Amino acid sequence: MREVSISTDYIALGQFLKLAEIIDTGGMAKAFxxxxxxxxxxxxxxxxxxxxxxxxxxxxxxxxxxxxxRP
Numbered sequence: 001m002r003e004v005s006i007s008t009d010y011i012a013l014g015q016f017l018k019l020a021e022i023i024d025t026g027g028m029a030k031a032f033x034x035x036x037x038x039x040x041x042x043x044x045x046x047x048x049x050x051x052x053x054x055x056x057x058x059x060x061x062x063x064x065x066x067x068x069x070r071p
Contacts, residue, residue, distance in 0.1 A: 001065045006054070011068065013038070013058075014048035022063055037061045 004020045011019065014029035023032050033046040039059040040050065052058065054070040 001057070001067050003069045004066050005069050005071050006052075007071070010051040010053045012048065013040070013045070013050040013052060016052050016058065016066075016068070020066055022060065036063075 002020070004016065006019070013033070014026055017023045017029055017032060018026055023029060029048045033048055038045060038061070040052065041057055052068045054068050056068045058066045058068070060066070
C-alpha cells in the first residue's frame with residue numbers, strides 16, 4: 001500500500017488522483033472516475049468531490065491501494 005501525504009485536513013478525490021500521479025490534470029478526473037472502479041474504505045465511490053481524510057484507504061482497479069496520511 002502506497003501512502004499519499006496531504007498537508008490539509010482533507011483532499012477531494014479528484015485532487016487525490018492528481019497528487020497520487022494517477023491522472024495528469026484535474027480535468028481528467030471526471031472521465032477517469034466514470035471508467036475506473038474506485039473503492040474508498042471498502043465502498044465504491046466515483047464522486048470527484050468526495051472528501052478523503054487521513055487514514056482513508058483508496059483502492060483503484062488496475063493501479064493499486066493507497067492510504068491518505070498527514071506528515
